[in-house]
Amino acid sequence: EAQVTQNPRYLITVTGKKLTVTCSQNMNHEYMSWYRQDPGLGLRQIYYSMNVEVTDKGDVPEGYKVSRKEKRNFPLILESPSPNQTSLYFCASSPISSYNSPLHFGNGTRLTVT
Amino acid sequence: AQTVTQSQPEMSVQEAETVTLSCTYDTSESDYYLFWYKQPPSRQMILVIRQEAYKQQNATENRFSVNFQKAAKSFSLKISDSQLGDAAMYFCAESTSSNDYKLSFGAGTTVTVRA
Numbered sequence: 265e266a267q268v269t270q271n272p273r274y275l276i277t278v279t280g281k282k283l284t285v286t287c288s289q290n291m292n293h294e295y296m297s298w299y300r301q302d303p304g305l306g307l308r309q310i311y312y313s314m315n316v317e318v319t320d321k322g323d324v325p326e327g328y329k330v331s332r333k334e335k336r337n338f339p340l341i342l343e344s345p346s347p348n349q350t351s352l353y354f355c356a357s358s359p360i361s362s363y364n365s366p367l368h369f370g371n372g373t374r375l376t377v378t
Numbered sequence: 379a380q381t382v383t384q385s386q387p388e389m390s391v392q393e394a395e396t397v398t399l400s401c402t403y404d405t406s407e408s409d410y411y412l413f414w415y416k417q418p419p420s421r422q423m424i425l426v427i428r429q430e431a432y433k434q435q436n437a438t439e440n441r442f443s444v445n446f447q448k449a450a451k452s453f454s455l456k457i458s459d460s461q462l463g464d465a466a467m468y469f470c471a472e473s474t475s476s477n478d479y480k481l482s483f484g485a486g487t488t489v490t491v492r493a
Contacts, residue, residue, distance in 0.1 A: 297480070306483035306485045307469065309480050312480065360479070367481060372423075
């Protein structure tokens, strides 16, 4: 089944404890992206990647890191999480053939930082 | 910067009735796409419908249709014959050719369906 898989689904951590949210897609998509969803703000892009070893900042990149060593994986790293990073996170992917290709989303990761 | 505005935080509709969700955007690009995504309580983001800016005809997908008013930069979603399974948060989003595939989302509208 074609899908984007995020793990974990829920994560509770404490301020300053490094964490990684994994994202993997099995559709051979070039484009991958991370969004965070907050009430009243919709979804905002954190980072994106057009292909392996190519990553770029989105609208809200501060406090986050990403890497794209393999085409299928695009982990989101929080080196020193803070409470303002408590949010719902989505990984998404699409083929790069056209910008009208709809994004395929993972099931989301609910992160709480205390 | 792209801005997508959904002015209705919540909407309520009686089962089998019709509800319309509003969305405005402000891109200066001539080539762009507009989308509506549905997010049920399961959190999954589900594509409902999409519209190409250069197409005059409004997109339709079963009970879902859009009213695309390009000059007014308006992109409303109409849900006809509402069903209990339509209860969800709905997001309007925009993508332009110059913006590296980024989707810019509105704040969302929560739709409640009354039985």
